[in-house]
Amino acid sequence: MDPIRDILQFHRPLDDETFKREAKRLSTAAQSERWLYMETEESKREPWQGDVCPGLRLAFVAEDGQIEEYVGTVMLLSTTCDAVPGQDPYAVFAPVFAVAEFLEGLTAAQQTSKLNALKGGHYARYLYLPAANGYPDSYVDFSQAASVSTRYAERIFEDAPLGARLRLSRLGWYFFNYKLGYYYARAEDEGEIPRRTTIQNTWAVVDGADH
Incomplete structure (x- = not known):
């Protein structure tokens, strides 16, 4: 293969x-692990899908219902055209964390196992990002994605030095799309399809409609 x-x-x-x-x-x-990235050109500073940039603010709803804030490195999940101000009012971003945080408190054996699983793509919600442009080995957490104003995001991206940005190569972008699609659209288990079919059939019988 x-x-x-x-x-x-x-x-x-x-x-x-x-x-x-x-x-x-x-x-x-x-x-080389750097196959994931390409150079970011001065004339193309606008956000592209998959771009990594520091300094963006995200908000999440915590277990107690309170709003928690994250300010740091993020990756743009929305398509490039949807991130353009005037096209859509909001775009979706996900936080980027250092791998060191992921491995903190584990034994050496556990760290090796977890790191291999992360690099091998075994975690559906995580995308591994090799170190580059001053960033350490990192990972994106798709499960913490949040909507952000496209006009706010544009200002952050415009102000960020190109050296503080990461942009996916063509192959990196293909891989990113594969991972993102798998996370949001995979079947959970073998019973997923039969379970949904049963619900649909029951609903059709109840309302008498032919679906």
């Missing part, structure tokens, strides 16, 4: 010639 070809195949709208060229080039690039 070639994971590079699998990712490209899954997200094809590439023609055959482009597909073969990208697969060959990216197979070589993927030998």
Whole structure:
């Protein structure tokens, strides 16, 4: 199995010639963990889907119903066009945490096991981000995603130095989309589909409609 070809195949709208060229080039690039990223150009400072940027404020509802705030590094989950002010009023971001926090308090053996699982993509809600541009090994937590004003986000992104930003390469973006889609759309277990079908059939009988 070639994971590079699998990712490209899954997200094809590439023609055959482009597909073969990208697969060959990216197979070589993927030998380094930096295959995930590309350079951020000065002329393209606006937020792109998958961009990582520091200094954004998020809000979450805690167990006691109170609002908790997070101010720090985030990743943009919404599509690039939806993050443009005037297109949509809000965009969705998720917090980014240092891997060291994830491993804190564990034994050496537990740390090795957890880190391998994180890097291997075994946690549905986490996306591992290798160290780059001064960021340590980190991970995105999709489960803590929150909506933010696109105009507020634009100001934060505009003010952040390019050296403090991370932007996904084409392959990195494909992989990000695969992980994000899997987290939000995967079937929980083998009983998921039969369980939903049963509910639908029961509902149809109750209201007498033909669904």
